[in-house]
Amino acid sequence: MTASTTRRTACADAARSGMSLGRAKSRLVAVGALAVAGALLVTGCGDQTKDKDKSAGGGTSAAGAPLADKLPKEIRDKGVIKVGSDIAYAPVEFKDKDGNTAGIDPDLAAALGSVLGVKFEFENGTFDTLLTGLRSKRYDIAMSAMTDTKDRQDGVDADTGKKVGEGVDFVDYFSAGVSIYTPKGKTQGIRTWTDLCGKKVTVERGTVSDDLAKAQAKKCPAGKKLTIEAFDNDQQAQTRLRSGGADAGSSDFPVAAYAVKTSGGGKDFEMVGEQVQAAPYGIAVAKSNTQLRDALKAALDRLIKDGTYSKIISRWGVKAGAIEQATINGGK
Known part of the structure; x- marks a missing residue:
């Protein structure tokens, strides 16, 4: 679903523990008073870790996708990016009345997929397990209103201050408080x-x-x-x-x-x-997967430049949290 001490400190963070690093989802930014809420469109909730929604975050085939060649070959060949997400955090990600994954993150994922020529496949999990799932390669990325923090970047447990893992890189795409x-x-x-x-x-x-x-x-x-x-x-x-x-x-x-x-x-x-x-939400990517990280950044910058990003953010009534360019590890 920001950064203090840490932030949905995913999860967080995150959450959602295999270890505390997953804390801090925030899952924060002045997203513009209750006027924001007035424009929010839909509601719902998700369950635990076994829910896979293959319909969420669709993309296109690599043919004709302008940035497909930036992806790692393994992902390009599969045609799928597996996304770990706590799908119970409306309006960022949630289940709509038909049981489909909806919200800001799925809409952005679908747009990223169109640019990259792949499908973003969301898998539901509790927030504090998402980074563990990313490290174990269950997911390619975690996208779940997760606040980008230095602790998460460095693999530090926010509660103990101890190093507990490699950490992750973030592609920042929104700001919230x-x-x-x-x-x-x-x-x-x-x-x-x-x-x-x-x-x-x-x-x-x-x-x-x-x-x-x-x-x-x-x-x-x-x-x-x-x-x-x-x-x-x-x-x-x-x-x-x-x-x-x-x-x-x-x-x-x-x-x-x-x-x-x-x-x-x-x-x-x-x-x-x-x-x-107030702090940035980031798409979490394994430190070792720099090519995927850079492809996501390039795709997000393209969506910002062509206006697609603004349309999605505005559709959900949270334009005050929009960013002007993608950033890697912008969290403090």
């Missing part, structure tokens, strides 16, 4: 992370929201403990808050805005305070 929301009409004066002391907050495990909550919990004074309930996906966290089991929830701004707009017809939640931790 983290938000807090509460039951509608029951804000209890919550506007900042400090205000959560003495309260209970729901988050998706391994995300930047999870990281921020843990960091805040360490700062809360005695007698005002911050209780954190972390779930496998954001849908579960929202359900817990909706049922009255917590005082607030937190997710990346586009996701929080979408939940506020759509849950209960807009009657369940309200946004409080300002976004924090």
Whole structure:
């Protein structure tokens, strides 16, 4: 689904743990107030790791695709890029009413596939396992509102500060921040992370929201403990808050805005305070796969230049998070 300490710290991050590195999905950027939510189009949710949606992120044949020759031969021959994604993070990626993978990431993947002459095949997984899946070569890339952070780039566990893996490279394609929301009409004066002391907050495990909550919990004074309930996906966290089991929830701004707009017809939640931790979303690629990384960057730059990228971002009402050019490892 940004970067603090880390960010859906995928997962994250991510999440979504085979190891904590997968944390920090954020899964953050000033994506432009609730007007964003008003333009968001669809809703849904995904399940766990076994769901493969072969229809998502379609491409074309290599013939006629302008950047097909930039891909590694192995991928070109297969005609498929396998994508690890936590498909329960509307509007970035989710299941629509027909069970198809939809959202910002699948739409961008389909456009990238048209330029590269391959199909992007999404596989559903919990956020904090996506980078593990990438390292084991289950996926070619991870694309899941994953915040590009230095810890993820370097393979460092955000909780311990220890090196736990090779790390990954990111092709950055969007910018977003983290938000807090509460039951509608029951804000209890919550506007900042400090205000959560003495309260209970729901988050998706391994995300930047999870990281921020843990960091805040360490700062809360005695007698005002911050209780954190972390779930496998954001849908579960929202359900817990909706049922009255917590005082607030937190997710990346586009996701929080979408939940506020759509849950209960807009009657369940309200946004409080300002976004924090603005940071880029990145497509994660193995450090060893520089040719694939560079091909994705070239394809994204082409989509930005020809206007396709802008049309997709605008269609989902999140134009304030758009970037002007693709960047490799732009996260701090």
